[in-house]
Amino acid sequence: MKDFPVDIVYTWVDGNDKSWISKKKSTLKKYGIYHNTDDVSGTKRFANKNELKYSLRSVEKYCSWVRNIYIVTDNQVPKWLNTKTKNLQVIDHKEIFDNDTLPTFNSNAIEIKIKSIKGISNNFISLNDDFFFGQKTSKSDFFYDNGLPKIFVGKSKSKLKLKLRLLFPKLKKMKAHASAVYNSRKIIFNKYNKIINYNLSHSVKPLNKNIMDDTENIFFKELKTTLNNQFRDKSDVWIIALCAYYQLALNISKPYYLRKINKIDFLNKIYTFLKIKLNYGYVDLSWPIERVEKYLHYIEKYKPFTFCLNDWPHGNGYADKIITDFLDNLFPKKSKYEK
Numbered sequence: 001m002k003d004f005p006v007d008i009v010y011t012w013v014d015g016n017d018k019s020w021i022s023k024k025k026s027t028l029k030k031y032g033i034y035h036n037t038d039d040v041s042g043t044k045r046f047a048n049k050n051e052l053k054y055s056l057r058s059v060e061k062y063c064s065w066v067r068n069i070y071i072v073t074d075n076q077v078p079k080w081l082n083t084k085t086k087n088l089q090v091i092d093h094k095e096i097f098d099n100d101t102l103p104t105f106n107s108n109a110i111e112i113k114i115k116s117i118k119g120i121s122n123n124f125i126s127l128n129d130d131f132f133f134g135q136k137t138s139k140s141d142f143f144y145d146n147g148l149p150k151i152f153v154g155k156s157k158s159k160l161k162l163k164l165r166l167l168f169p170k171l172k173k174m175k176a177h178a179s180a181v182y183n184s185r186k187i188i189f190n191k192y193n194k195i196i197n198y199n200l201s202h203s204v205k206p207l208n209k210n211i212m213d214d215t216e217n218i219f220f221k222e223l224k225t226t227l228n229n230q231f232r233d234k235s236d237v238w239i240i241a242l243c244a245y246y247q248l249a250l251n252i253s254k255p256y257y258l259r260k261i262n263k264i265d266f267l268n269k270i271y272t273f274l275k276i277k278l279n280y281g282y283v284d285l286s287w288p289i290e291r292v293e294k295y296l297h298y299i300e301k302y303k304p305f306t307f308c309l310n311d312w313p314h315g316n317g318y319a320d321k322i323i324t325d326f327l328d329n330l331f332p333k334k335s336k337y338e339k
Contacts, residue, residue: 002145002146002147004121004122004123004139004143004147005067005121005122005123006065006066006067006121006123006124006125006139006142006143007066007067007068007069007070007120007121007124007125008059008063008066008068008069008070008124008125008127009069009070009071009072009114009117009120009124009125009126009127010052010055010069010070010071010072010127010128010129011072011073011107011110011111011114011126011127011128011129012048012052012071012072012073012076012078012129013046013048013073013074013076014046014048014073014076014078015043015045015046015047015048016047016048017076019075020074020075020076023074023103024041024046024103024105027103027105027230027231028041028231031230031231034233034234035231035232035233039175039176039232040176040231040232040233041105041231043314044311044312044314046105047312047314048129049312049320049323049324050078050080051129051130051309051312051327052071052078052129053078053080053335053337053338054132054327054330054331055127055129055130055131055132056069056335056337056338057331057333057334057335058132058133058134058330058331059133059335060335060336060337061133061331061333061335062133062134062135062136062137062305063133063137065137065138065139066087066125067087067121068087068088068089068119068120068121069087069088069089069337070088070089070090070091070114070117070120071088071089071090071091072091072093072096072110072114072117073090073091073092073093074092074093074103074104075092075093075094077090080338080339081337081338081339082336082337082338082339085336085337088337091117093110095117095118096113096114096116096117097113101227101228101230103230104230105230105231106226106229106230106231106232106233106236107232108180108226108229108232108236108237108238108239109226109227109228109229109230109236111126111238111239111240112216112223112226112227112239113227114126115207115209115212115213120209122147122208122209122210123143123147123149123206123207123208123209124206124207124209125142125204125205125206125207126204126205126207126240127204127205128308130308130309130310130312131203131204131306131307131308132306132307132308132309132330132331133204133305133306134281134299134303134304134305134306134307134330135303135304135305137305141305142204142206143206144253147208148208148211148247148252148253149205149206149207149208149211149253150206150253150256151198151200151206151244151247151248151253151254151255151256152200152201152203152204152205152206152256152258152280153198153199153200153201153244153255153256153257153258154198154199154200154201154257154258154260155257156197156198157197157198157199158197159195159197162185162195162197163195165182166182166185166186166189166195169182174234176232176233176234176236177232177238179233179234179235179236180226180232180236180237180238180241181199181238181241183222183235183236183237183238184237184238184241184242184245185241185245187219187222187237187242188242188245188246188249191218192249192250194248194249196244196245196248196249198244198248198255200240200241200244201258201260201280201282202282202308202310203258203280203282203306203307203308204306205240207240207243208243211243211246211247211252212239212243214246215239215242215243215246216239218246219237219242222237223237223239223242225237226239258279258280258306259271259276259277259278259279259280260278260280260281260282261278261280261281261282261295261298261299261302261304262278263294263295265298268298268302272302277305278302278304279304279305279306280304280305280306280307281295281298281299281302281304281306281307281308282295282307282308282310283295283296283299283307283308283309283310284310284311285309285310285311285312285313285319285323286311286313289318289319289322292319292322292323293322296322296323296326299330300326300329300330309323309327
């Protein structure tokens with residue numbers, strides 16, 4: 001495989017910070033009912049449970065080939081973070097945004113700008129703070145030999161159903177994220193007359209700056225609208241999905257299926273026996289706690305190379321302890337990124 005540097009970019013926010021909360025409330029005053037909802041601006045959207053600390057531990061343990069780590073945030077720094085670590089840098093929104101679009105609380109807008117980080121590698125990986133690595137990895141897990149990023153997808157969807165949704169969007173009510181995915185798929189369909197019948201796995205996203213630049217040049221108008229939305233909006237486009245769909249529509253790259261850990265453990269055992277990798281784990285932490293515990297056990301047992309612990313429940317001390325104990329057991333050693 002051709003050698004090239006790969007950086008990691010985290011988008012992070014401390015939703016418990018009083019100054020940040022005040023700024024969010026002040027900005028929300030000029031927005032309507034849609035934006036004043038749990039889905040768009042609620043506490044769970046910005047909760048901080050120190051997942052980033054454990055995610056960084058997983059990077060240090062399993063991704064020794066990573067060059068630099070960037071944490072993109074809004075005038076915040078995790079209290080436990082060792083900012084003197086040579087290959088880590090905190091990037092403020094002001095460094096990558098025009099001032100007239102700030103403050104922003106829109107992850108779709110933020111992800112458009114991460115490629116603007118000064119000095120970032122051409123190939124990099126975008127992470128949320130609730131993404132983790134579960135085993136030793138290499139660059140080839142995320143990029144092809146020619147340097148193109150792998151597009152991690154789930155199972156294919158019905159093209160007929162997707163086309164009906166594109167033609168009749170009001171048939172199904174969509175939350176903010178689903179709207180951004182829908183809009184990304186629709187503008188690819190409108191321009192190239194191709195329906196991309198894959199959803200991206202809720203996992204780490206390998207990206208390429210050149211492809212992001214090309215996509216932004218072609219769909220400048222749509223992405224500018226997203227940049228101007230300070231909160232998630234029905235008009236948003238998700239740049240990461242747009243880049244993926246653009247590559248698939250033009251046959252620049254191919255979908256790469258991540259087999260997810262199954263809820264029926266007997267099937268997991270069969271896949272393991274057949275030496276078929278279970279390389280992706282997903283846990284919605286708002287599930288009933290018994291189901292959460294089962295899936296956490298599966299992740300510990302099968303060690304997928306990447307997994308996500310999504311939507312940490314708010315105000316549930318029992319769940320907090322279970323999830324934190326799981327992460328402590330999986331990543332007990334402090335990383336160099338901690339004080």
